[in-house]
Amino acid sequence: MVFEASEYADRLRRVRARMARQGIDLLVESDPANMFYLSGYDGWSFYIPQAVILPAGEEEPLWIGRGLDINGARLTSWLKRENILAYPEDLFERADRHPMQFFAAEIERRGWGRGTIGIARDCQAMTARSRDALMAALPNARFKDGDGIVNWERLVKSPAELAYMRDAARITERLMDAFFQSVRPGVRECDAAAIVQKVATEGTPEFSGDYPASIPFFACGPNAATTHLTWSARRFGANETAILQASGVRLRYHAPMARTMQLGKPPAKLVEMDKIVRAGMDETMAAAKPGAACEEVEAVWRAVLARHGLTKESRIAYPVGIGYPPDWGERTASFRPGDRTVLAPDMTFHLFLGMWMEDWGFAISETIRITARGAEALASVPRALRVEH
Amino acid sequence: MVFEASEYADRLRRVRARMARQGIDLLVESDPANMFYLSGYDGWSFYIPQAVILPAGEEEPLWIGRGLDINGARLTSWLKRENILAYPEDLFERADRHPMQFFAAEIERRGWGRGTIGIARDCQAMTARSRDALMAALPNARFKDGDGIVNWERLVKSPAELAYMRDAARITERLMDAFFQSVRPGVRECDAAAIVQKVATEGTPEFSGDYPASIPFFACGPNAATTHLTWSARRFGANETAILQASGVRLRYHAPMARTMQLGKPPAKLVEMDKIVRAGMDETMAAAKPGAACEEVEAVWRAVLARHGLTKESRIAYPVGIGYPPDWGERTASFRPGDRTVLAPDMTFHLFLGMWMEDWGFAISETIRITARGAEALASVPRALRVEH
Numbered sequence: 076m077v078f079e080a081s082e083y084a085d086r087l088r089r090v091r092a093r094m095a096r097q098g099i100d101l102l103v104e105s106d107p108a109n110m111f112y113l114s115g116y117d118g119w120s121f122y123i124p125q126a127v128i129l130p131a132g133e134e135e136p137l138w139i140g141r142g143l144d145i146n147g148a149r150l151t152s153w154l155k156r157e158n159i160l161a162y163p164e165d166l167f168e169r170a171d172r173h174p175m176q177f178f179a180a181e182i183e184r185r186g187w188g189r190g191t192i193g194i195a196r197d198c199q200a201m202t203a204r205s206r207d208a209l210m211a212a213l214p215n216a217r218f219k220d221g222d223g224i225v226n227w228e229r230l231v232k233s234p235a236e237l238a239y240m241r242d243a244a245r246i247t248e249r250l251m252d253a254f255f256q257s258v259r260p261g262v263r264e265c266d267a268a269a270i271v272q273k274v275a276t277e278g279t280p281e282f283s284g285d286y287p288a289s290i291p292f293f294a295c296g297p298n299a300a301t302t303h304l305t306w307s308a309r310r311f312g313a314n315e316t317a318i319l320q321a322s323g324v325r326l327r328y329h330a331p332m333a334r335t336m337q338l339g340k341p342p343a344k345l346v347e348m349d350k351i352v353r354a355g356m357d358e359t360m361a362a363a364k365p366g367a368a369c370e371e372v373e374a375v376w377r378a379v380l381a382r383h384g385l386t387k388e389s390r391i392a393y394p395v396g397i398g399y400p401p402d403w404g405e406r407t408a409s410f411r412p413g414d415r416t417v418l419a420p421d422m423t424f425h426l427f428l429g430m431w432m433e434d435w436g437f438a439i440s441e442t443i444r445i446t447a448r449g450a451e452a453l454a455s456v457p458r459a460l461r462v463e464h
Numbered sequence: 465m466v467f468e469a470s471e472y473a474d475r476l477r478r479v480r481a482r483m484a485r486q487g488i489d490l491l492v493e494s495d496p497a498n499m500f501y502l503s504g505y506d507g508w509s510f511y512i513p514q515a516v517i518l519p520a521g522e523e524e525p526l527w528i529g530r531g532l533d534i535n536g537a538r539l540t541s542w543l544k545r546e547n548i549l550a551y552p553e554d555l556f557e558r559a560d561r562h563p564m565q566f567f568a569a570e571i572e573r574r575g576w577g578r579g580t581i582g583i584a585r586d587c588q589a590m591t592a593r594s595r596d597a598l599m600a601a602l603p604n605a606r607f608k609d610g611d612g613i614v615n616w617e618r619l620v621k622s623p624a625e626l627a628y629m630r631d632a633a634r635i636t637e638r639l640m641d642a643f644f645q646s647v648r649p650g651v652r653e654c655d656a657a658a659i660v661q662k663v664a665t666e667g668t669p670e671f672s673g674d675y676p677a678s679i680p681f682f683a684c685g686p687n688a689a690t691t692h693l694t695w696s697a698r699r700f701g702a703n704e705t706a707i708l709q710a711s712g713v714r715l716r717y718h719a720p721m722a723r724t725m726q727l728g729k730p731p732a733k734l735v736e737m738d739k740i741v742r743a744g745m746d747e748t749m750a751a752a753k754p755g756a757a758c759e760e761v762e763a764v765w766r767a768v769l770a771r772h773g774l775t776k777e778s779r780i781a782y783p784v785g786i787g788y789p790p791d792w793g794e795r796t797a798s799f800r801p802g803d804r805t806v807l808a809p810d811m812t813f814h815l816f817l818g819m820w821m822e823d824w825g826f827a828i829s830e831t832i833r834i835t836a837r838g839a840e841a842l843a844s845v846p847r848a849l850r851v852e853h
Contacts (some may be wrong), residue, residue: 118692119678122791126812143778147690164777197593204586269665278660283654283697289508301536303507308672379750388553389532400789402511
């Protein structure tokens with residue numbers, strides 16, 4: 076098991092307390108990161124209907140998924156074998172029936188069908204059709220929005236979770252070094268991306284790397300003003316900027332980072348932006364301490380930009396930890412105006428200071444842990460613009 | 465552009481004809497593979513609300529997404545700059561408002577708000593919350609299920625699409641060779657996975673590899689009976705089975721393949737299964753010709769298994785081509801009982817013959833193209849159990 080039994084027990088206790096506060100008797104949880112958090116289940120099967128069913132009482136949760144994945148659930152989750160169930164294959168991808176009919180029958184059979192059931196409305200793994208099918212098959216239940224119940228409990232990390240995130244940060248340091256070493260004039264983008272991915276998957280001599288929730292994002296040359304495009308067979312030029320955003324991953328725990336590199340002499344505007352953003356990172360991290368609200372920390376960054384006549388519209392941080400494709404964000408707090416979430420020790424965020432201009436960009440980011448007095452970066456990689464002449 | 469303008473025009477024409485047959489005046493399409501098919505847009509931004517809006521008439525579609533991704537949309541899609549729109553950042557991840565309110569306002573502004581609008585119910589990228597928000601903001605529209613409208617038009621591949629899939633198959637051959645060369649007793653699973661990923665991303669000297677819609681799936685040693693787990697730091701043993709399912713990718717086009725490898729002397733049951741499944745592959749591919757229904761082809765495979773007292777519950781093939789995480793399947797036809805879809809030339813399928821037993825497994829698969837007389841495998845890799853003594 077990835078965590079001790081006591082850690083899973085603590086997670087269930089806290090999630091159940093939140094369910095109770097929201098008047099929810101049963102949670103149907105399909106988000107793969109939340110399923111992993113509750114049950115330990117770790118498989119790339121989130122493209123089909125599956126869920127962990129968590130009752131409010133003392134009973135153990137159920138895992139219900141496709142028959143193909145039941146061996147994987149038995150190997151990765153801490154649930155008893157009798158609580159790992161497969162729906163019949165002939166319910167899968169049919170117009171006239173749905174796997175959620177099996178979920179509903181199991182819920183009814185256990186006497187949970189007359190309570191208030193929480194289902195996420197904004198969870199990609201629980202499509203509208205799945206949600207509709209489950210609700211239609213449970214006519215005696217009431218339904219409440221289950222969005223965020225588990226996510227908010229993931230915000231503060233345990234010592235064991237932080238240990239995995241520090242491991243992930245070791246991998247991040249290695250992949251960022253591979254980026255700095257492999258991006259050179261004449262090298263194809265795809266060949267640099269290949270080396271970064273190889274290093275990220277190898278991990279370290281002590282532990283393996285896991286797959287990231289997003290591919291490594293290279294923003295290079297003509298794409299330097301973009302955020303989410305793929306590498307190509309284009310060769311790096313003698314004078315261009317390359318930005319990498321990528322994450323080492325250890326047992327689903329992420330520690331993402333962005334750094335910017337310049338081949339040849341950096342333009343003056345990039346040198347200036349490097350200084351501004353680094354100053355912003357220092358001031359923002361110093362402000363990110365227990366008791367501060369997310370929006371207050373963002374205001375510190377905003378003030379740094381304002382001193383230089385700059386603005387940035389998008390949020391600058393979101394919580395990270397467990398991640399599955401397509402996104403490693405936890406979708407709860409954000410460092411942005413209006414977010415009054417108060418920081419507490421051992422919360423972890425991806426603090427991303429990316430300045431996307433019309434046809435160029437600059438970004439540095441850190442995965443930070445909130446400490447007693449400010450924020451600590453989990454990985455150690457120099458932040459300054461990396462210049463290769 | 466990835467395709468000629470005429471190819472995109474043909475796609476729009478066929479999708480619009482299908483919309484007309486279903487009485488749909490406007491399609492809101494959020495599936496990233498369908499967005500790519502219609503508009504060329506290719507970015508890893510499918511974790512947030514975005515869509516291509518396709519009107520029934522002559523007007524060009526719209527791309528609407530987050531501001532961060534607008535530069536990427538301008539660079540990758542063929543749409544005119546004025547038809548690429550970003551919603552305001554302050555609609556993003558808020559409890560009291562939603563980006564779909566902006567989509568609705570644009571739809572109303574163009575006079576499309578009183579027609580019948582198709583939205584997918586079973587599309588992960590269009591969550592129930594997004595769907596509800598769009599429908600609530602368009603009180604004068606009628607809504608129909610938009611599932612599958614674009615997907616069914618993707619079933620038959622154009623010559624240009626097939627060329628990309630053949631390129632992808634070249635990469636698949638390379639990554640499968642890397643698998644055969646790197647899995648050895650004492651090697652860590654993660655180090656073999658790292659090499660496979662490196663080769664897949666490099667592509668060939670002529671073109672780059674793209675990221676796959678699923679990670680390479682290694683089912684090895686104690687995990688040999690599983691389908692969707694991740695590599696670990698475990699070292700391959702002197703006597704064990706290793707199965708790889710992975711895909712080379714060229715500009716989002718996939719050509720997945722599975723092969724099975726044995727370190728040391730193969731158990732008799734594996735040798736026997738290898739023969740049965742290879743015979744099944746030959747007979748099934750011969751039966752997969754124009755005019756045959758999907759279920760008839762599956763029946764041929766089923767008959768091969770029955771001769772040996774075996775059964776397999778799950779479907780054996782699904783269409784492939786464009787893919788984005790979490791799945792490279794097109795979610796239309798399946799080779800399984802009850803599927804009366806009739807095969808036609810230039811349809812492409814992932815024909816996956818995986819036999820998952822209680823604690824072992826064997827799998828071979830091919831990406832096939834339906835030809836005039838049967839089926840052709842796009843990649844050329846020997847199918848027999850690969851034995852390394």
